[in-house]
Structures are given as structure tokens and as C-alpha cells.
Amino acid sequence: MxxxxxxxxxxLLPLDVAQKCWIxxxxxQVFHRWSYxxxxxxxxxxxxxxxxxxxxxxxxxxxxxxxxEAVLGLRPELTASIARAAVTRMAGVTYPQRLYYNANVFxxxxxxxxxxxxxxxxxxxxxxxxxLLADAEVILLLADCLNSLGLKHWHLILGExxxxxxxxxxxxxxxxxxxxxxxxxxxQVALEALxxxxxxxxxALALLNLRGNPAAVLQQVASLDLAPAQRSVLNxxxxxxxxxxxxxxxxDLSLIQTFDYYTGLIFEVVSEADTxxxxxxxxxxxxxxxxxxxxxxxxxxxxxxxxxxxxxxxVLLPTQLPQQTPVSDWLVVPESSQxxxxxLAHAQQLRTDPLLRVEIDxxxxxxxxxxxxxxxxxxxxxAWVDAQGSSxxxxxxxx
Amino acid sequence: xxxxxxxxxxxxxxxxxxLKSIGLDFSGFLEPTNRQLQMPDPTGTARAFLVxxxxxxxxxxxxxxxxxxxGYDVLKxxxxxxxxxxxxxxxxxRLSVAAKRSSHxxxxxxLPPHSRVASKFIHCAHEFFAQLDLPVEIIPLxxxxxxxxxxxxxxxxxxxxxxxxxxxxxxxxxxxxxxxxTARLIAHPLSYRLDTxxxxxxxxxxxxxxxx
Numbered sequence: 001m002x003x004x005x006x007x008x009x010x011x012l013l014p015l016d017v018a019q020k021c022w023i024x025x026x027x028x029q030v031f032h033r034w035s036y037x038x039x040x041x042x043x044x045x046x047x048x049x050x051x052x053x054x055x056x057x058x059x060x061x062x063x064x065x066x067x068x069e070a071v072l073g074l075r076p077e078l079t080a081s082i083a084r085a086a087v088t089r090m091a092g093v094t095y096p097q098r099l100y101y102n103a104n105v106f107x108x109x110x111x112x113x114x115x116x117x118x119x120x121x122x123x124x125x126x127x128x129x130x131x132l133l134a135d136a137e138v139i140l141l142l143a144d145c146l147n148s149l150g151l152k153h154w155h156l157i158l159g160e161x162x163x164x165x166x167x168x169x170x171x172x173x174x175x176x177x178x179x180x181x182x183x184x185x186x187x188q189v190a191l192e193a194l195x196x197x198x199x200x201x202x203x204a205l206a207l208l209n210l211r212g213n214p215a216a217v218l219q220q221v222a223s224l225d226l227a228p229a230q231r232s233v234l235n236x237x238x239x240x241x242x243x244x245x246x247x248x249x250x251x252d253l254s255l256i257q258t259f260d261y262y263t264g265l266i267f268e269v270v271s272e273a274d275t276x277x278x279x280x281x282x283x284x285x286x287x288x289x290x291x292x293x294x295x296x297x298x299x300x301x302x303x304x305x306x307x308x309x310x311x312x313x314x315v316l317l318p319t320q321l322p323q324q325t326p327v328s329d330w331l332v333v334p335e336s337s338q339x340x341x342x343x344l345a346h347a348q349q350l351r352t353d354p355l356l357r358v359e360i361d362x363x364x365x366x367x368x369x370x371x372x373x374x375x376x377x378x379x380x381x382x383a384w385v386d387a388q389g390s391s392x393x394x395x396x397x398x399x
Numbered sequence: 400x401x402x403x404x405x406x407x408x409x410x411x412x413x414x415x416x417x418l419k420s421i422g423l424d425f426s427g428f429l430e431p432t433n434r435q436l437q438m439p440d441p442t443g444t445a446r447a448f449l450v451x452x453x454x455x456x457x458x459x460x461x462x463x464x465x466x467x468x469x470g471y472d473v474l475k476x477x478x479x480x481x482x483x484x485x486x487x488x489x490x491x492x493r494l495s496v497a498a499k500r501s502s503h504x505x506x507x508x509x510l511p512p513h514s515r516v517a518s519k520f521i522h523c524a525h526e527f528f529a530q531l532d533l534p535v536e537i538i539p540l541x542x543x544x545x546x547x548x549x550x551x552x553x554x555x556x557x558x559x560x561x562x563x564x565x566x567x568x569x570x571x572x573x574x575x576x577x578x579x580x581t582a583r584l585i586a587h588p589l590s591y592r593l594d595t596x597x598x599x600x601x602x603x604x605x606x607x608x609x610x611x
Contacts, residue, residue, distance in 0.1 A: 212594065
């Protein structure tokens with residue numbers, strides 16, 4: 001029989017790994033420069049931990065049972081685990097906490113076939129920081145990540161969940177959820193069919209299309225009849241847009257989810273390739289989430305984002321990523337079986353230079369085969385070692 | 400370049416006619432000898448894909464087409480994540496339950512429990528009978544669904560009806576209507592948000608010419 005991986009799982013071979021590491025290392029360097037620390041949480045969590053935030057449906061989680069019959073799930077994202085760890089395991093730490101992660105996540109695809117189950121994500125959570133400066137930090141950090149990857153055509157779609165939610169308050173309570181659903185799903189046809197007065201219908205349609213150039217959108221919102229709390233959110237948003245400067249930005253107040261998870265900023269980062277736009281990552285502010293995990297219900301503000309490494313991989317593959325695994329710098333060849341010890345010692349000597357990759361020729365074979373092997377593997381130099389330990393260096397002839 | 404996915408079949412002619420009225424001419428697809436799967440419009444501002452109706456929302460969901468035209472029935476069956484921009488009002492039809500005229504059923508509720516229902520719209524059919532709380536076995540068929548009751552394979556069918564002629568000619572009678580369907584303009588959500596290739600300009604053009 002042939003052993004296959006389960007549907008949706010995949011093996012990452014050395015070249016895939018080299019490319020994935022290239023992305024991860026670039027991101028990690030940026031995270032470190034912004035003074036973020038890595039956190040590692042368990043792959044398995046209790047299902048109730050994963051679902052507490054309200055953003056995760058149980059049917060999308062790959063579930064298991066432990067010996068006590070508790071229901072566990074493979075994490076579909078990291079924020080729930082980090083929130084749990086922060087409030088239960090890090091009591092007494094000083095805030096803000098700047099955390100980052102680089103981990104695999106698992107999703108069960110609803111439509112059944114060929115969906116990938118295991119993904120990799122890298123992201124940050126800034127805990128205990130609220131307000132304009134924390135918001136600006138996270139978005140500028142995201143921009144720094146994308147720029148350090150050399151990503152060309154990316155764009156940030158930025159919304160404000162609290163502001164959008166408050167703008168929904170003008171609709172009759174029984175219809176609010178439906179209006180929100182239509183806006184979240186960009187379903188103008190269903191929105192027009194709702195039993196709303198002409199004024200409210202116009203208002204709902206305006207909300208569905210409340211996006212574009214930040215200055216124009218801010219002006220459009222400012223012209224609405226706003227409560228003082230809404231004004232203050234709007235002013236914050238205006239200051240944020242100014243701080244973000246050159247970040248390619250679409251302000252989109254229709255960017256909202258059908259459930260209450262985000263409590264402030266909400267954003268998606270998108271690549272605009274010729275083969276179609278795709279989401280590379282997402283994030284937002286969740287000021288209520290940590291309170292759900294805290295034993296005394298004490299809330300700590302938080303904001304974060306995650307980048308989907310598979311999507312970054314796809315976008316960066318043609319231009320940025322290494323197209324081959326690293327080659328060896330040296331091939332050390334024992335000239336006879338009596339020379340093995342000397343060859344091992346010589347190779348080890350070469351390895352004292354930490355930048356060099358040194359391999360030993362395992363097969364005793366004629367010299368022309370060794371040279372052919374070195375040429376095929378693009379190994380720069382061959383060291384022929386004899387039993388006395390003396391070596392002859394031979395540069396490999398190029399093709 | 401702005402890319403529009405167009406459905407083969409009943410909606411194609413009206414779709415091409417509508418796009419022509421805003422200056423995008425893909426009438427080459429209507430030539431009987433046409434074998435092209437994609438074509439640019441003569442002014443070079445947009446191109447169109449010609450695909451099966453069920454595949455239109457797929458191209459719009461993944462973003463290879465920024466716009467698409469497809470029947471509401473397909474959207475209801477496949478539930479793709481696309482923006483529903485506009486009801487284009489043409490291609491009106493309905494998804495109905497039908498049975499043999501000789502069976503004398505008056506409504507779907509009278510079907511015996513655990514009967515078989517043949518349909519291409521398996522999700523819609525399943526949802527409908529689940530709402531009726533009537534257990535049935537759905538048999539997926541992808542064409543000539545009317546043969547289900549004729550051959551005795553199924554008690555009833557769930558299928559699209561426009562004039563009712565096909566049902567009548569095959570000795571079937573419509574019992575219940577699941578929903579009415581018309582052609583919809585759909586968009587790739589991210590392109591819609593980003594206004595890729597001046598998407599909203601074209602949508603406004605279509606709004607101004609579409610039948611109200």
C-alpha cells in the first residue's frame with residue numbers, strides 16, 4: 001500500500017522550507033526591531049477556549065477528545081490562546097506586552113474536498129495598549145513587515161467596527177442584524193429588498209458603499225448627524241490616517257463582521273497581483289476579548305494582526321523567494337578507506353567557519369564521478385584527503 | 400484589465416446586450432461558429448470569459464473576474480462569497496417542485512415521507528424539504544431531470560421553470576415554488592472594496608441603463 005498524508009495536509013520539502021524560512025526570518029527581524037517577544041502556545045486547546053471570543057464556529061475546528069472526554073481542538077488561530085495565556089499565566093506582568101508568534105493553525109473546510117487543513121501564520125498581539133498610538137504602531141509595524149519582504153503591490157483596507165456598529169443604531173432593532181449582514185456580505189440586492197423607509201434605505205446603501213479615499217470618506221461621515229462619542233471615534237480615525245502617511249490605504253466603513261469580535265479598528269491587507277487580489281493578512285482591535293478569559297473578568301485592551309504565510313509565499317514566489325536550496329561550499333573526499341578519519345577531521349576543520357556548508361563524499365567511486373557529482377550539485381570546491389591527512393583542493397569546473 | 404464572467408446558456412444574449420449598451424461589445428460570443436473562451440471588447444477596455452453558469456461565481460469569488468452575471472438560483476445553490484451588486488431583472492424563472500400530473504399531488508407536503516426527489520439543486524432542495532420537516536432522499540441529476548418521475552426513479556423533482564412548457568410536455572405539474580430567480584450582477588468582494596479597474600464606474604454605467 002502507499003501511505004498518503006490526510007487530505008489537506010502537505011509535506012514541506014527542503015526548497016519549500018527554505019522559502020518559508022526566508023519569509024519567517026524577514027518578519028521575525030522586523031518584530032524584533034519593534035521590540036516584540038515571541039510566545040509559543042499549545043497546538044491543542046480546549047474547544048471552549050478557542051470559541052470564547054465568538055468568532056470561531058465549532059464545525060470549522062478539527063476536534064479531538066482527551067482521556068477525560070474533554071473536547072479539544074487544534075487551534076484555528078492564535079489570538080484566543082495568547083489571550084488565555086496572558087490573563088492566566090502572565091498575571092503581574094507590566095503592560096504593554098508586545099508579543100509575536102509564528103505557528104501552524106488548522107481549519108476544517110466546510111465544502112469538503114481539497115481544502116488545506118494546516119496553515120502557517122505569523123503575527124503580533126499588542127496587549128495593554130489602547131488609543132491612537134497603539135493603533136498606529138500595529139499598522140505601521142504591519143507596513144514595515146510587508147516592505148521588508150519587498151512586496152510591491154499591497155494595499156490596506158481599514159475599517160472601524162465600533163463606528164460602523166454605532167451607525168447601524170439608526171435602523172429599527174428587528175432589522176439591524178439583517179442590515180449588518182447585508183453590509184458585511186456586500187449584498188446590495190438583499191439590502192434593497194429589506195422593508196426600510198426610503199430615507200433609511202438610502203442611509204443603508206450609503207453605509208454599504210462608505211469607502212474609498214480616506215479624506216473623502218472621513219468628510220462624508222463627518223457630515224452625518226453624530227453623537228459626541230461617534231465624533232470622538234471619527235477624530236481618532238482622522239488622526240490615525242494622518243499618522244499612517246504613505247501606507248496605501250482605503251478607508252472602508254462597510255468592513256464589518258457579522259459577530260462582535262473587533263471593538264475598534266479592523267483591517268485587511270491585500271495584494272493586488274495581475275492574477276487577482278488576495279487577502280494576505282488581517283487584524284483589528286479586541287478590547288473585550290481578554291476579559292472573557294480573565295478570572296475576574298478584568299479586561300485588557302488588545303490589538304494585533306496575523307499574516308497568512310501560504311498567501312505571502314504565493315505572492316512572493318516569482319520575485320523574492322530563493323529558487324533553490326543552499327548549495328554546499330565544500331565536498332570532502334576520502335581518497336581511500338584509510339583516509340576516512342582524516343577526511344572527517346578535515347571537514348570538521350572547515351566547519352569552524354560558521355558560514356560554510358561542508359559535505360563528505362560517502363561513496364568510494366572514481367574521481368570523474370566525484371567531479372561530475374560536485375558539478376551537478378554546484379559545489380564550489382573539492383578537497384581530496386589522503387590517509388596521511390594532507391589535502392589537495394580542486395575548484396569545480398563550471399558547466 | 401476589467402474582466403467579466405458571462406454564463407453560457409439562457410442568460411448570455413441578454414447579458415451581452417446589456418454590456419453592449421454601456422459600450423462593451425462581446426457579441427462575438429454569439430456567433431454560431433464561436434470557439435473562443437475569452438475575448439477582449441473591440442475598444443480594449445475589458446475582456447470577458449465564457450463559462451458555465453455554475454462557474455461564474457467561482458471566477459468572481461477567486462477574483463479572476465471582477466464582475467459576473469449569473470442567475471440567483473446558482474447563487475442560492477452554491478452560496479459563493481461574492482458581492483451581489485444588482486438585480487438585472489432579466490432571465491426570470493422560478494425553482495419549483497414538480498411531480499407527475501397523474502400523481503394528483505396538490506403540494507409538496509403531500510409527498511409521502513422518504514420519497515425520492517431528483518434535482519440539480521441539491522442544497523436548495525434539501526433546505527426546502529428540511530423546512531417542511533419532510534424527510535426525502537435527494538438524488539443529484541445534472542440534466543433532463545424530468546426523466547426522474549417519468550422513469551419512476553423519483554417521486555418528484557426540484558428544477559427551474561420559466562414558461563412551464565417542458566413540465567407540461569413531459570406530463571409533470573408544478574406543486575410549489577421555492578423561490579423566484581433573475582439574473583444578478585455579482586462582483587469579487589475585494590475588487591469591489593478596492594475599486595479595481597474602476598469597477599464602480601462600470602457598475603454605475605450598468606445601473607443607469609438597466610431596466611428599472
